[in-house]
Amino acid sequence: MPNYNGTQKYTSSLPPAPSSAFDPGLFDSDNQACPFCHISSTYSPYDPSCPPPSSSPLLNPSLTSPQPATFMVLSTPCLVAFLDIMPLSAGHVLLCPRRHRAKLTDATPDEATELGRYLRILSAAVVEATGVGDWNVVQNNGAAAAQVVPHMHFHIIPRPELRDKRSERFTATMFGRGQRDDLDEEEGAALAERIREKMAEVLRREGCGEGGAKL
């Protein structure tokens, strides 16, 4: 299991090929102190082309209590995605491997390809759910690169049109400086549902529906 600390040296040995996607240990919390492992171990996978309704116990945001409520937008055997609890804009989501991987290079080859696949699909869903057509994808590796949670994750951050100084502040805040507000829980529930629905539409349009497709 890779361990993270801000000054760790990179080791050149990439991890071995992944075991089965249904590794029996998959839903254990890999790392007790990691908030993203806590989320991964709490939420079971569902078919993203046919997500459960918001009322389903599978999506109960308070399951991660006493840690902040979690608004899931994707939960597969390999990946999870959820709303950032301190969003830079409405629709700011995080996408990460279910298992604990400190940096992108700690992900397995299969996790890396799945991340690539869902970065595109989740981007499309966020654009459709928010109506904001411009966005940044950001992934930080290590303390010098502003990584805060030591479980690798991609940010998808909608960028509504802002002028000059506000846009500069937005950029600075993406990398850890400046004020960020907590997610409003009512808005979060509605937005997460919209993103799940839009993602299901994208997947069904592309023929990745139930039965045929890999999750």
Place this chain on the structure above:
Amino acid sequence: MPNYNGTQKYTSSLPPAPSSAFDPGLFDSDNQACPFCHISSTYSPYDPSCPPPSSSPLLNPSLTSPQPATFMVLSTPCLVAFLDIMPLSAGHVLLCPRRHRAKLTDATPDEATELGRYLRILSAAVVEATGVGDWNVVQNNGAAAAQVVPHMHFHIIPRPELRDKRSERFTATMFGRGQRDDLDEEEGAALAERIREKMAEVLRREGCGEGGAKL
């Protein structure tokens, strides 16, 4: 062909499934005005687990003249990667689909998975080639998100340790403000060669060598 302009509205129809990776039109310049299409149409694919030597005509940086010299680090039927001509740090590379795709959502599903696969492999190669173990991955979609070249691309940006103000300036410059220096061509040639070699080592370690593996 998706067209880009700063104010384009997102359309919900993602592109159809890709045609064969060896589409006969693949190496045509999709978009005459696009500098990344110019690079794609100039450099043919090679096996990244066994790259040609720097002296090979396949890697001649001046082929893109009168546009700036190009230091290739990856060239497959699906993707290309090369040194940024105005690097934020040594080892700053860009990874993009060979074909013209304006935003991440314009990429095909296969391109998206290949991008994910090579983001991890190229990150490992850049870390090993530069000795800098922290880095950012950034991908900007649309003018409001600071996209400049309208052919989607991931930045891989090594982050050497910098203190306070220098680090803040670095972040601002990642999104288009502040001074960036031109790539030194001698350093570029040596660095690109080192990255190609490290990537070949990573691929061979993972069993993606000649013959067996997809490019």
